[in-house]
Amino acid sequence: KHSNARSFNKKEETSILQSVSNFLSFDSGxxxxxxxxxxxxxxxxxxxxxxESCHIEEIFTESKFLEAESLEYLVSALIWSAGETPKGIANxxxxxxxxxxxxxxxxxxxxxxxxxxxxxxxxTFEHLKSIIDSATLLSPLVEKGxxxxxxxxxxxxxxxxxxxxxxxxxxxxxxxxxxxxxxxLAAQLFSxxxxxxxxxxxxxxxxxxxxTFSALLRVGAHHxxxxxxxxxxxxxxxxxxxxTEENLVSFLEADLAFIEGHAGSxxxxxxxxxxxxxxxxxxxxxxxxxxxxxxxxxxVNVARHACNDSRPQVRNQACVMLQxxxxxxxxxxxxxxxxxxxxxxxxxxxxxxxxxxxKKHREHEYPEMDKTARIALLMxxxxxxxxxxxxxxxxxxxxxWLETLSxxxxxxxxSSDELSEAVPEALKNMILVMATQGVLHPGWTDxxxxxxxxxxxxxxxxxxxxxxxxxxxxxxxxxxxx
Numbered sequence: 001k002h003s004n005a006r007s008f009n010k011k012e013e014t015s016i017l018q019s020v021s022n023f024l025s026f027d028s029g030x031x032x033x034x035x036x037x038x039x040x041x042x043x044x045x046x047x048x049x050x051x052e053s054c055h056i057e058e059i060f061t062e063s064k065f066l067e068a069e070s071l072e073y074l075v076s077a078l079i080w081s082a083g084e085t086p087k088g089i090a091n092x093x094x095x096x097x098x099x100x101x102x103x104x105x106x107x108x109x110x111x112x113x114x115x116x117x118x119x120x121x122x123x124t125f126e127h128l129k130s131i132i133d134s135a136t137l138l139s140p141l142v143e144k145g146x147x148x149x150x151x152x153x154x155x156x157x158x159x160x161x162x163x164x165x166x167x168x169x170x171x172x173x174x175x176x177x178x179x180x181x182x183x184x185l186a187a188q189l190f191s192x193x194x195x196x197x198x199x200x201x202x203x204x205x206x207x208x209x210x211x212t213f214s215a216l217l218r219v220g221a222h223h224x225x226x227x228x229x230x231x232x233x234x235x236x237x238x239x240x241x242x243x244t245e246e247n248l249v250s251f252l253e254a255d256l257a258f259i260e261g262h263a264g265s266x267x268x269x270x271x272x273x274x275x276x277x278x279x280x281x282x283x284x285x286x287x288x289x290x291x292x293x294x295x296x297x298x299x300v301n302v303a304r305h306a307c308n309d310s311r312p313q314v315r316n317q318a319c320v321m322l323q324x325x326x327x328x329x330x331x332x333x334x335x336x337x338x339x340x341x342x343x344x345x346x347x348x349x350x351x352x353x354x355x356x357x358x359k360k361h362r363e364h365e366y367p368e369m370d371k372t373a374r375i376a377l378l379m380x381x382x383x384x385x386x387x388x389x390x391x392x393x394x395x396x397x398x399x400x401w402l403e404t405l406s407x408x409x410x411x412x413x414x415s416s417d418e419l420s421e422a423v424p425e426a427l428k429n430m431i432l433v434m435a436t437q438g439v440l441h442p443g444w445t446d447x448x449x450x451x452x453x454x455x456x457x458x459x460x461x462x463x464x465x466x467x468x469x470x471x472x473x474x475x476x477x478x479x480x481x482x
Contacts, residue, residue, distance in 0.1 A: 060105055063112055071116065071119055071120065075109065110124045121167075132177060165206050174189065190233070193230075213254075259306045259314070280296070300322070326346070343383065355411055355419070370414070
C-alpha cells in the first residue's frame with residue numbers, strides 16, 4: 001500500500017458520515033439568514049433528534065450486511081439524490097454539496113461491498129460517466145469523480161479477477177475529459193495510476209485494456225509533470241507482462257510517445273529507446289509464424305521514426321538502435337522478398353531522408369544532422385552487406401544497388417566533411433564484398449541490359465579516384481577484364 005494513495009480509510013469515513021449527519025440535521029455549517037420562531041426552532045430540534053436516533057449512517061457503514069436487493073436500492077437512491085450533472089455550467093453551491101456527499105457515499109459503498117461489486121458497478125460506473133464524460137469545467141465534483149474512479153480501481157482490481165477487465169476499461173472515461181481539465185489533474189492522476197499499476201501489473205489482459213492504457217500513457221508522455229510517472233508505468237508493464245499480439249502495438253505506440261516526448265528529459269527518451277530494443281528481443285523469441293514479420297516491422301518503424309527526432313542525441317541513438325535491430329534480426333529467417341522490402345522501405349528510405357535534410361541545410365531544425373547521416377550511412381553499408389545473400393536472389397536487386405549508389409552520390413553533393421569522409425570507405429567495403437562473392441563482375445547487367453559493372457565503377461570514381469577496378473587485385477580478388 002502507498003500512504004499517499006487515495007484509498008478509503010477511517011478518517012475519510014468519519015468525514016463522510018459527519019457530512020451525512022450535518023446534511024440530515026439541517027446543519028451545513030453555514031449561517032442561516034432567516035429568523036426562526038421559538039416554535040420552529042423546537043420543531044427542528046425534535047426532527048433532528050428523531051433523525052439522529054434512526055442512525056441512518058449505519059445504512060452505509062453496515063451496507064455489506066444488506067440483502068442484495070436492498071444494496072441495489074441504496075445505490076440507486078444515492079444516484080437519484082445526487083441529481084443530474086449539468087454539462088458546461090457549474091452547479092449551484094447547494095447542488096454541488098449534495099452531489100459531492102452522494103458521490104462520497106456511493107464510492108465508499110462500492111468499495112465496502114467489493115465482494116458484491118457485480119451488484120453495484122454498472123450503476124456506479126454510469127454515474128461516474130455522467131460526471132466525468134466530456135466535462136469542460138473543473139469542479140470539486142469532477143475531481144472527486146476522477147479520483148474516485150481511480151480509488152475504486154486501486155481497491156478492487158488486485159482482488160477481483162473476474163471484474164478487473166471491466167474496472168480497468170472504465171479508465172477510458174479519463175480520456176474523455178476536456179484537455180484543459182485533464183491538464184490540471186494530470187500530475188496527480190498519473191501518480192495515482194502508478195500506484196494502481198504497481199499493485200496490479202499483471203491485471204491488464206485484454207486488447208481493449210491495453211489500448212486504454214496505451215492511450216493514457218501517450219497523453220502523459222507529453223505532459224511535463226505527468227511524464228515521469230507515465231514512463232515508470234510503461235517500464236513496469238513491459239517488464240511484468242509477456243509481449244503478445246494483443247499488447248505489442250499498444251506498447252510500441254506508448255513507447256514512441258515517450259521517445260518523442262519533449263516533456264521528459266533526453267535521458268528518458270534514451271531509456272524509451274532501450275525499451276524498444278527489449279520489445280524487439282521479445283518478438284524475436286516468438287514462435288515462427290506468418291505474422292511475425294509484420295509485428296517485427298512495426299517495431300522497426302518506431303526506430304525509423306525516431307531517426308527524425310529534432311534532438312541530436314536522441315536521433316543519433318535511434319539510428320544506432322535501428323542498426324542493432326536490423327543486424328541482430330537477420331537470424332529470424334524472413335524471406336528474401338521481406339528483406340528486400342526492409343532494405344528499400346526502411347534502410348534506403350531512412351538514409352535518403354536524412355541526407356536530403358543535410359542537402360537542404362536544415363541545420364536550424366535538425367542540428368548536427370550531418371553526424372546523424374554519417375551514422376545512417378554506416379548502417380546502410382552494414383545492412384546491405386548482411387542482407388546481401390538474400391538480396392542477390394531478388395529480381396529487383398539491381399534497383400536496390402543503383403538506389404544505393406544514388407544515395408552515395410547525394411552524400412557527395414552535400415558539402416559535408418562528415419559525409420565526404422564516410423562515403424568512400426562505405427562504398428569500398430560494399431564493392432569488395434560484392435566482388436569477393438562474385439556478384440560484381442564485368443558481365444553483370446540488369447534486366448534492360450545495362451552493364452552494372454561499368455556503372456558501379458563510373459560512380460565510384462566520382463567518389464574517389466582510388467576506387468577503380470585495379471584495386472581488387474590489392475585484395476587478391478580476380479576478375480576478367482573487358
